[in-house]
Amino acid sequence: xxxxxxERAGQLPPGEARYPDEPSTQDIISRDKVAAPxxxxxxxxxxxxxxxxxxxxxxxxxxxxxxxxHLWTRTWQFACREENIPEVGDYYVYDIGRHSFIVTRVEDxxxxxxxxxxxxxxxxLRAPGSEGYATEFKCPFHGWSWNIDGTNKNVLCDWDFPHVxxxxxxxxxxxxxxxxxxxxxxxxxxxxxxxxxxxxxxxAHLDAWKLENRYVHxxxxxxxxxNWKLTMExxxxxxxxxxxxxxxxxxxxxxxxxxxxxxxxVNRFISSLGVVSPHLKGQVTEQDVVDQFTVGDASILGDxxxxxxxxxxxxxxxxxxxxxxxxxxxxxxxxxxSDSELLDCFSYTVFPNTFLFAGISLPMVYRFRxxxxxxxxxxxxxxxxxxxxxxxxxxxxxxxVHLDESQSFTEAEGMDxxxxxxxxxxxxxxxxxxxxxxxxxKQGLTLGNYQEIRVRHFEQAVxxxxxxxx
Amino acid sequence: xxxLPRGAKKHAKIDDTWVLVCNVNDRLxxxxxxxxxxxxxxxxxxxxxxKITCPVHGARFDxxxxxxxxxxxxxxxxxxxxxxxDDWVEVCVES
Ligand code: FES
Ligand SMILES: [Fe+2]
Numbered sequence: 001x002x003x004x005x006x007e008r009a010g011q012l013p014p015g016e017a018r019y020p021d022e023p024s025t026q027d028i029i030s031r032d033k034v035a036a037p038x039x040x041x042x043x044x045x046x047x048x049x050x051x052x053x054x055x056x057x058x059x060x061x062x063x064x065x066x067x068x069x070h071l072w073t074r075t076w077q078f079a080c081r082e083e084n085i086p087e088v089g090d091y092y093v094y095d096i097g098r099h100s101f102i103v104t105r106v107e108d109x110x111x112x113x114x115x116x117x118x119x120x121x122x123x124x125l126r127a128p129g130s131e132g133y134a135t136e137f138k139c140p141f142h143g144w145s146w147n148i149d150g151t152n153k154n155v156l157c158d159w160d161f162p163h164v165x166x167x168x169x170x171x172x173x174x175x176x177x178x179x180x181x182x183x184x185x186x187x188x189x190x191x192x193x194x195x196x197x198x199x200x201x202x203x204a205h206l207d208a209w210k211l212e213n214r215y216v217h218x219x220x221x222x223x224x225x226x227n228w229k230l231t232m233e234x235x236x237x238x239x240x241x242x243x244x245x246x247x248x249x250x251x252x253x254x255x256x257x258x259x260x261x262x263x264x265x266v267n268r269f270i271s272s273l274g275v276v277s278p279h280l281k282g283q284v285t286e287q288d289v290v291d292q293f294t295v296g297d298a299s300i301l302g303d304x305x306x307x308x309x310x311x312x313x314x315x316x317x318x319x320x321x322x323x324x325x326x327x328x329x330x331x332x333x334x335x336x337x338s339d340s341e342l343l344d345c346f347s348y349t350v351f352p353n354t355f356l357f358a359g360i361s362l363p364m365v366y367r368f369r370x371x372x373x374x375x376x377x378x379x380x381x382x383x384x385x386x387x388x389x390x391x392x393x394x395x396x397x398x399x400x401v402h403l404d405e406s407q408s409f410t411e412a413e414g415m416d417x418x419x420x421x422x423x424x425x426x427x428x429x430x431x432x433x434x435x436x437x438x439x440x441x442k443q444g445l446t447l448g449n450y451q452e453i454r455v456r457h458f459e460q461a462v463x464x465x466x467x468x469x470x
Numbered sequence: 471x472x473x474l475p476r477g478a479k480k481h482a483k484i485d486d487t488w489v490l491v492c493n494v495n496d497r498l499x500x501x502x503x504x505x506x507x508x509x510x511x512x513x514x515x516x517x518x519x520x521k522i523t524c525p526v527h528g529a530r531f532d533x534x535x536x537x538x539x540x541x542x543x544x545x546x547x548x549x550x551x552x553x554x555x556d557d558w559v560e561v562c563v564e565s
Contacts, residue, residue: 087516089516089525090516125528126528127528127540127541127542130528130530130540130541131523132515132516132518132523132524132525132528132530132540133515133516133518133523133525134523134525134526134528135514135525135526136525136526138526138527139527140507140508140527140542396518396519397518399518399519
């Protein structure tokens, strides 16, 4: 279009160009039968510069140390879901680097998080990565013990510790906030409250999703051979779809996806499904789009008849099918849900290490943590959240399945095979990218102004905490 | 059987052995009632997903295999055969 020509001629401001002669995400969504809500129908892109992203952040152990000193200690992090600790005395150990916290329900409506270390000689009170139910937190070494509320319960041979004031030997806490069924912690006593940290726009989006009414249906973790930020960035754009996920492109508007940023800690994309990629324009019929639709929690569609009627669009058919099948499979009421929410991929980064997905067909949460002492490795977790069934009986919270580095995501129980394959494709690139960045003559990553804005926005937040880099 | 509806657990001393029987999704699983870590009673622990956590130090065991899943336990707990005869739950503690 004229705009494109203008940009190529250098007249359009940077970041304003879009895929030429293609409908925008908003154009696609506006044609849907069941209209999308405001949080879908808005845009919030901003140009943030076009300098290269320095690569020391991915390969320098000192940079990783600065992250531990200044970033992980000062940010709000998703520690667990409320349904991981439904009853008083239930706990979940959240580890980040050398830090470890026991997140526990101390009253029906009160959750606290303690530094996971004995105040005698330091032994962990609970194993890292463990969860369970406790009547007390008793140290396995000399048996010092704490009540669920963190107060000291017992000091063995207290005659030998006249210098210990048991009232002062309460387990030190970090801050806890609960939001939409997620339990967040922050080590920084001076950090802004979570709602302020996330910003009013995102808070309004999250409020609309009602993720508190979901439960963990599937939980998988795998160690990925790349820096945690690089691993996250593999999921921040749909630009890679045509090359990395060729099987998805026939039913994904990849190159005309929408990218938005909200404040300092949240960004998102909307990537429409049931619509052919602009890269494949003219090569695929509407019937092909329906036939090849595999993305997400699609196992639920089973063998339903996908033959399109005259004039029917693939996207509308997919939305109609999804609505019926998901209602049946999850025993939930989706009548008020828009076609876009049923179909599309809404991927949000919540800084520093969580992705939240808003839709129905792609109901994931991702969490990324560096492997302690190895800045080239990441613990990547995928959770699927399904709506709590209408009959109100919440299925048991899925336990985490740990895959080893060589295993496929498709091997995890509860994982849709088509989605597992997509995750394999995403993560298989990462070993080569990490090693390539280390091998490169070029000391920076070059980013697209629009499609890779989330990467830049994210790294600018990293820089604000770590206080270095370009 | 009346004492062991779905989700319930029951402990008893048979000869000299503390035994814990759990009804996990309508299957009866019997294990040692004593934690392999420091011999604390396991029956105050909570059962989730076919596993029991010791409420004192946090050791966790698979109720089917007895396998220790979390530190500080490293050794399994015994598992026992269970049968139901005329509404009585019987556990075989012979080795
Ligand atoms: S280290 Fe915990 S009681 Fe001694
Ligand atoms: Fe991908």
